[in-house]
Amino acid sequence: MRAAVLEEHGEPLSIDDVDAPDPTPNGAVVDVEACGVCRSDWHGWQGDWGWLGLETQPGQILGHEPAGHVVAVGEEVEGIAEGDHVAVPFNLGDGVCPQCRRGHSNTCENVMPLGFIEEVQGAFAEQLHVPVADHNLVKLPDGVSSVDMAGLGCRFMTSFHALAHRADIGAGDWVAIHGCGGVGLSAVHIADALGGNVVAVDLKDEKLEKAEELGAVETVNAEEVDDVPGEVQAITNGGAGIAMDALGIETTSQNSVLSLGTRGQHIQVGLTTQDEQGMVHLPTDAMVMQEIEFIGSLGMPPTRYDEIFRMVATGKLEPEAVVSETIGLADVSDKLEAMTDFETVGIPVIDTFN
Template sequence: MRAAVIKEWGKPLSIEDVPKPEPGPGEVLVRIHASGVCHTDIHQWKGDWSSVKYIMEKHGVRILGHEGIGVVEEVGLGVSRLRKGDRVGVPWMNSWCGACESCLSGYPHWCPHAVNTSVHVNGTHAEYAIIHEKAAPKIPKEIGDVEAAPLMCAGVTAYGAIRKLVTEARIPPGKPIAIIGAAGGLGHYAVQIAKAFGYVVLGVDVGEDRVKFVEKIGADYAIDAKSAEKFAKEKFGGVYASVVFTPKIAGYELGLMMLRPLGALVSVGLPDVKEGVIPLYPLTVVGMGIRVFGSVVGVTHEFEELFNLVVAGKVKSHITMIADLSEINTIFKELEEGKIVGRAVLKI
């Protein structure tokens, strides 16, 4: 099969013919038709995260991508939920045990036995990929391959983060919240999802073009980062939550400054570890009652909830670049330089 392969960390990917994988027990082989490109791909490609790099090297993983859409071509022993010909997604969560405390509590995201696509097993920037049947969401016929691909990570990650405002932070609809990095691949979904949930959305990004894009996708207020804190404090006395999607510590600093007492900071974006830590002091936590939540990707039932919003026309994937697999290095370069607004998708 054809695949984009890491030959050396941070060097251009090589398009090669490699052996097609075979599904094991409970797994299916998916013929990939579209694969979204995520900023996480950049960090993995460069080897920015030492623990992830270590796992990839340990398992011999050299194919990135975790936003795949395709059709089941083969099924492994014991597969009962899926059958050949089903159209499914191949997201970041590739498998989990289903029996540990995290899984039984509804949080398989933190299962100690979880298998991640492009970390423990090769990813979707290839003609074929493997996934366990319980982790493969079925794609509604109303959603095309290219639009569905970014939902596998960016869409469901944004959905899970906004969902936490209701389920864990207990912030009722109608309250003002900030989306930091609102024009990005994840942020642009979060703006739409938060509006669908009924929040007053302050979409924050940098630069006139990105701010105009945030306004276009439906934010109640589209604001440049340099004036966001002042606006939030003067207009609302601060926001009830800041959901941070930008991979910059500066975005976290801004999110904290925009909060009102008892506000919630939801952490999604992953800055390079070289940027340091979030400047959250115990005095701030105690004095303002600040709450901090981490949010990561999604699992099968969250995909189904997100798909309902997409089919209803309340959430749309903004795809600004569609390219062939052979153009992946160009997309990586533009994504790394912050030139892609919305999402980029590879057709395979």
């Protein structure tokens, strides 16, 4: 099968013919019909996250936002069958650790991050293998396309979990989203659907225009104002109730915290780059004086995908609205390079692999 393989960090991926996977006893093989190209792939391509034990190695197939159909299952698999239309979460769990058993498989004690370690090669390929298939694969509703559902593997479900499960959004609450990449734009759409009044913050007008299309009632171009938190404070008449850093750099994390009002909630979704290496300075005194909550949020348990599907069925959520374009496998390196300067808008999705 064809796959885009990492040879050297920061260099174009090699389009190679590699062996197609066979299912392990508890695993399944998915024929990939669509896969999003995510900023997390960019981090892997750059060789980031060594401080998390996730520095990708040569020979790795990246890609962690796939959707497609199951073509083979192992003999121990009971709930997944050949022909099932599925999405694959990026944070694969073992299904048996205490976190998985409590319904928190997104923080599995033996997590297998799809496309970042040798044991789980990614979805920039015609096929991929998914371990513990009964636990990790999510059956998609009838009538949806793999392209429209590709973002469910990471960005869309990550934003949904952060806002619907980790934060406490009430009707009419001000929600400030800092960074309007794929995660941020998904968050804008989701926060709007959950009843929030969204302020979107970014450096690029085209991303802010897209945020308005997805439900933002106000936008702030961070390149055009001297005081981003002050601007958000003014718009929200005293500070947002919830703010999200959807990028993962020190500036957006600090701006997110400082844009909150008293007893606000900061949601950290973006992971850091080589500049921060996981450590960010924060206005701790202000957080204490205002009783601000700092909340981390990672992925989403597959058992809760039905919440998204129910909102999709009634038209309240449209994951496809965040998909910006479809590309071929050979175009992935160009998209990763464009992400270096934040030049992509929304979610690019691979839909041609041969």
